[in-house]
Amino acid sequence: xxxxxxxxxxxxxxxxxxxxxxxxxxxxxxxxxxxxxxxxxxxxxxxxxxxxxxxxxxxxxxxxxxxxxxxxxxxxxxxxxxxxxxxxxxxxxxxxxxxxxxxxxxxxxxxxxxxxxxxxxxxxxxxxxxxxxxxxxxxxxxxxxxxxxxxxxxxxxxxxxxxxxxxxxxxxxxxxxxxxxxxxxxxxxxxxxxxxxxxxxxxxxxxxxxxxxxxxxxxxxxxxxxxxxxxxxxxxxxxxxxxxxxxxxxxxxxxxxxxxxxxxxxxxxxxxxxxxxxxxxxxxxxxxxxxxxxxxxxxxxxxxxxxxxxxxxxxxxxxx
Amino acid sequence: xxxxxxxxxxxxxxxxxxxxxxxxxxxxxxxxxxxxxxxxxxxxxxxxxxxxxxxxxxxxxxxxxxxxxxxxxxxxxxxxxxxxxxxxxxxxxxxxxxxxxxxxxxxxxxxxxxxxxxxxxxxxxxxxxxxxxxxxxxxxxxxxxxxxxxxxxxxxxxxxxxxxxxxxxxxxxxxxxxxxxxxxxxxxxxxxxxxxxxxxxxxxxxxxxxxxxxxxxxxxxxxxxxxxxxxxxxxxxxxxxxxxxxxxxxxxxxxxxxxxxxxxxxxxxxxxxxxxxxxxxxxxxxxxxxxxxxxxxxxxxxxxxxxxxxxxxxxxxxxxxxxxxxx
Numbered sequence: 237x238x239x240x241x242x243x244x245x246x247x248x249x250x251x252x253x254x255x256x257x258x259x260x261x262x263x264x265x266x267x268x269x270x271x272x273x274x275x276x277x278x279x280x281x282x283x284x285x286x287x288x289x290x291x292x293x294x295x296x297x298x299x300x301x302x303x304x305x306x307x308x309x310x311x312x313x314x315x316x317x318x319x320x321x322x323x324x325x326x327x328x329x330x331x332x333x334x335x336x337x338x339x340x341x342x343x344x345x346x347x348x349x350x351x352x353x354x355x356x357x358x359x360x361x362x363x364x365x366x367x368x369x370x371x372x373x374x375x376x377x378x379x380x381x382x383x384x385x386x387x388x389x390x391x392x393x394x395x396x397x398x399x400x401x402x403x404x405x406x407x408x409x410x411x412x413x414x415x416x417x418x419x420x421x422x423x424x425x426x427x428x429x430x431x432x433x434x435x436x437x438x439x440x441x442x443x444x445x446x447x448x449x450x451x452x453x454x455x456x457x458x459x460x461x462x463x464x465x466x467x468x469x470x471x472x473x474x475x476x477x478x479x480x481x482x483x484x485x486x487x488x489x490x491x492x493x494x495x496x497x498x499x500x501x502x503x504x505x506x507x508x509x510x511x512x513x514x515x516x517x518x519x520x521x522x523x524x525x526x527x528x529x530x531x532x533x534x535x536x537x538x539x540x541x542x543x544x545x546x547x548x549x550x551x552x553x554x555x556x
Numbered sequence: 557x558x559x560x561x562x563x564x565x566x567x568x569x570x571x572x573x574x575x576x577x578x579x580x581x582x583x584x585x586x587x588x589x590x591x592x593x594x595x596x597x598x599x600x601x602x603x604x605x606x607x608x609x610x611x612x613x614x615x616x617x618x619x620x621x622x623x624x625x626x627x628x629x630x631x632x633x634x635x636x637x638x639x640x641x642x643x644x645x646x647x648x649x650x651x652x653x654x655x656x657x658x659x660x661x662x663x664x665x666x667x668x669x670x671x672x673x674x675x676x677x678x679x680x681x682x683x684x685x686x687x688x689x690x691x692x693x694x695x696x697x698x699x700x701x702x703x704x705x706x707x708x709x710x711x712x713x714x715x716x717x718x719x720x721x722x723x724x725x726x727x728x729x730x731x732x733x734x735x736x737x738x739x740x741x742x743x744x745x746x747x748x749x750x751x752x753x754x755x756x757x758x759x760x761x762x763x764x765x766x767x768x769x770x771x772x773x774x775x776x777x778x779x780x781x782x783x784x785x786x787x788x789x790x791x792x793x794x795x796x797x798x799x800x801x802x803x804x805x806x807x808x809x810x811x812x813x814x815x816x817x818x819x820x821x822x823x824x825x826x827x828x829x830x831x832x833x834x835x836x837x838x839x840x841x842x843x844x845x846x847x848x849x850x851x852x853x854x855x856x857x858x859x860x861x862x863x864x865x866x867x868x869x870x871x872x873x874x875x876x877x878x879x880x881x882x883x
Contacts, residue, residue, distance in 0.1 A: 459609055460642035462629040464656035464707065474659070478646045551646075 291537075297530035307524060317527045321535070326515070330535055333512040336427070336502075337495035340434040341488045344442040347435070348487065349480075352443050356450035371440045379437070383504050386433045390505065392422035420507055430506035434495050441490035449483020450476075478551075485552045492543065496536035512536060558621040560585045560711055560743040561606055566615035568601050575601040577767035578615070583745060583760075585620070588737050590754035591747045593764030594790065599747045602764070603713050606745065607636050620710055630659075635704035636713040640720065641696045643688035649675070649699055650684030656707040674702035677736070694725045701733075705740070714746035718753060730757050751791045755779060763787050784880045788813040795819075795850045802876075804846075810878045814871060816840065816853035821861070824870030829861050843867065 252258055264271045301314045320326060355367040374382065388394050400409040413419040413426065420426030453476065461471040499513030510518070512532055520529035547553070563581035567574065576598040583589045591599040604610040605617060608629035617624040619634065635656070643652050650671050651658075657667035668684075675681055678698035688696060697717065704712055717733070718726045734757050737744045748754050754761050755775040762772045763786075771783040782788035788796050794813040803809040805825060817838075827845035839860050841852040852869065854860060861867050 454640075454642065456638050456640065456642040457644060459607075459629070460636070460638060460644075461655070461659075463607055463609075463634075463636045464659065464703065465630045466655075466659040467630055470659045474655075475644060 294530050294533060297527055298534050300527045302525050302527055309527060317531045320528055321531055326532075329510050329512060329515050329532075332509065333496055334539060336431065336434065336511065337492045339431060340438065340495045341442075341491045343431070343435050344439050344491045345446075345484050345488060348439060348442040348446050349484075352447035352450055352480075352483075355443075355447045356453075357455070371443055374436075375440055380500070382437065383433060383501055386429075386436065387424050387505055390423035390429045390432070392424070394422075394424070396423065424505055425507060427506060430502050433501050433505050434498070437501065438491040438494050441494065442484075442487035445483040445486040445490075446480060447483070449480045449486075453479045481552045485547045489540065489544070493536060493540050496539065557585065559583055559618070560587065560620060561745065562616075562618040562621075563602070563605075564616045564618075566602075566605060566612045566617055568598075568605060568610055569613045574767045576605065576612075579767075579769055581762065581769065581772075583743060585743055586741050588734065588744045588757060588759045589746070590758035590761045591745065591764060592749070592751060592754040592761050592791070594749055597764035598767040599749075599762075599764040600715060601767075603636075603715055603745065603747045606711065607634055607713055608632050633707075633709055634711045634713060635707050635709040636715065637697075637700045637704050637717050639716045641688075641700040643696055643699055643703070645688055647688075648684060649680070649686050649688065649691070652688065652699060653684075653703045653706055655703065660707075670706055671702070674706040675699075677705065678702045679732075693720050694729070697721065697729065701736075705742075709742065711743045711745060714744065716748055717746055718750075719748075726753075733757060755791070763791060765790075781877055782813055782879055785811050788877075788879055793851060797848070797850075797876075799881075801846075801848050807873070807876055808878060811881050813877045813879060814850070814875060816851040817855075818875035819850065819852045819869050819871050821852070821854070821858075821867050822870050823868050825868065827867055827869050829863050829865050829867055832860055832863055841867075843869065845869065 252262065298317055299313050299315070300309050300311055301316050302308070303310050321330065351367075355364065359367050389396055391397075397406075397409065400406050409423075412428065413422065415428075418426060418428045418431075420429075423429040423432070457475055457479070458471060461475045462468075466474065497513050499511065499517045502511040503514055512535060516529045516532045519525045519532060559582040561581065561583040563579050566576060566579045566581075568576040579598070579602060581602075591602060593599045601610060605612055606619070606624075608624065608627060608631075612625060619632065624632065643649075644655065647655065650668060653671035653674050654662075654667040657670055662670070672681070672684060675683060678701050680695060680698050680702070683691070683695070683699075688699070691699065697720075701717075714733075718729050721729060730753060733744070746757070755778070758775060760773065761775055761778050762769045763778060764770065765786050771778060771787045773781075778787065778791055782791060782794065785796055788794050792813065792815065794815050797805075797807075797812045797814060799809045799811055802812045825845055827843040827850070829841055830844050830849070831842040833840045833842075837856055839854045839856070839858070841854060841861070843850050843852055850869070
């Protein structure tokens with residue numbers, strides 16, 4: 237018959253490849269779970285022991301307390317350290333941090349959406365590459381360099397003040413700086429400055445998951461919605477936004493938790509009032525109060541847990 | 557009578573690509589109209605022009621006498637059943653069906669009642685609380701249909717509505733769509749590349765190629781009297797015979813089509829049987845007649861000659877249909 241049939245080998249089963257790796261391949265093929273087990277065990281051990289283990293150690297520490305006289309840790313179970321979180325100074329720190337994290341997340345989500353939407357719906361070929369470069373490029377340079385750069389930009393003698401001056405808009409900048417609470421002597425020593433830099437630093441972490449979520453929304457759902465009589469606004473509210481929500485929530489987990497834990501940005505830019513990260517830093521360092529530092533670090537974990545639970549209840553993950 | 561849809565010299569060019577080029581079309585109210593053609597022939601773009609997803613780069617479109625250019629899809633009383641259904645994954649079936657009424661501000665109780673009625677119409681009562689992901693392809697198709705019909709559109713557009721279904725389901729849906737259309741009296745316009753589907757369902761068919769309509773007519777017309785070689789090739793299982801060969805068989809020196817069932821075994825030109833396929837109700841022979849291949853359809857019960865044997869073919873001169881040599 238055909239050439240293929242004539243040159244075919246006589247056996248229907250090919251001989252094994254032999255050697256150690258040949259037998260190994262056969263063994264893995266027969267026991268696929270074995271391969272999975274071998275691949276997953278090391279990272280799971282790492283996660284289980286080093287990562288979760290240290291979290292549990294942290295949690296344990298927070299139930300100890302420090303002896304006011306000796307400055308020694310007393311290893312007895314107590315809730316008194318948590319009670320300390322509620323005293324006005326510490327509670328202010330918590331409220332301030334949560335508020336900042338929430339505002340940063342909200343602003344990031346609002347700024348990120350149109351960018352992510354453009355990238356997901358319209359950008360093709362080199363524009364897509366340019367988009368990824370634009371988002372990633374800032375992540376390549378050192379975090380500290382970027383923050384100090386922002387300090388210079390936002391300083392009273394900085395380029396922003398100069399820019400407002402040249403545009404005859406100094407009155408606007410002064411007006412903003414004169415606002416109670418968020419204002420200050422210059423942007424670099426105000427809450428507003430801290431906020432701007434937080435948004436700048438964490439924005440990519442919001443854009444990327446939002447873009448990924450929007451990319452998964454089939455274009456014909458938008459058309460279907462319009463076809464059924466929905467105005468673009470209704471389409472956004474009832475189709476696009478609910479379907480992008482898992483991505484936005486994923487992004488907000490980053491922006492929210494990263495802001496909750498950061499101690500460098502508010503230290504370099506902003507008023508000298510503390511955020512949770514700084515409180516942890518000073519409590520475990522200078523003050524040597526590890527239990528209080530541990531209790532402070534539990535706060536973001538609890539907040540994130542509550543946040544995720546709420547998001548799930550609101551149906552943020554229904555479209556997954 | 558005002559046509560349901562009227563195209564006057566409608567074009568849609570994408571840069572250099574002329575997806576639709578100077579199409580004239582009139583579709584009567586209540587008609588079941590099929591746009592048939594290979595992919596890239598412009599049929600889907602025409603559908604999208606009626607839905608409003610595309611705007612014409614030239615010409616005029618009217619829907620029930622009203623100018624449709626520049627009118628967004630959400631202001632057209634036209635609904636679409638999408639090829640892959642485009643059901644909203646985050647809504648349950650009832651909310652999917654009620655979506656059109658919801659965005660137009662119908663109260664909740666009323667729109668859910670209407671949606672349930674629409675689900676009954678497509679034989680899916682009580683499926684409202686499920687999610688699109690929990691339904692089979694055929695059921696999703698019905699939901700898409702209900703979601704469009706609940707809006708009581710003046711024109712219903714169907715984009716390859718049965719493409720993703722298996723054969724048995726497809727035949728069943730063809731009948732259901734046809735009887736639904738008769739019962740509702742809505743103008744149905746559907747796009748397909750499946751000639752069998754177009755011929756069996758539509759009142760009238762437009763055959764598309766290269767961005768234009770090649771032939772328009774009843775399924776009977778299109779099947780019996782294809783205007784060009786392209787139509788005969790695309791629509792039929794018809795034999796397309798080259799001019800020289802036709803002349804050598806004693807016919808005119810023009811392109812011709814000859815339906816396989818019109819050929820009889822008996823006396824006439826000699827041919828060799830190359831293949832015989834049993835189709836159930838008939839057997840299709842492939843024969844070689846002086847280097848040209850023809851199909852011959854033998855009715856069930858007829859004697860089937862052996863492959864490799866010699867047969868003689870004959871037909872009535874009236875069964876030969878001459879065509880233009882054009883795409």
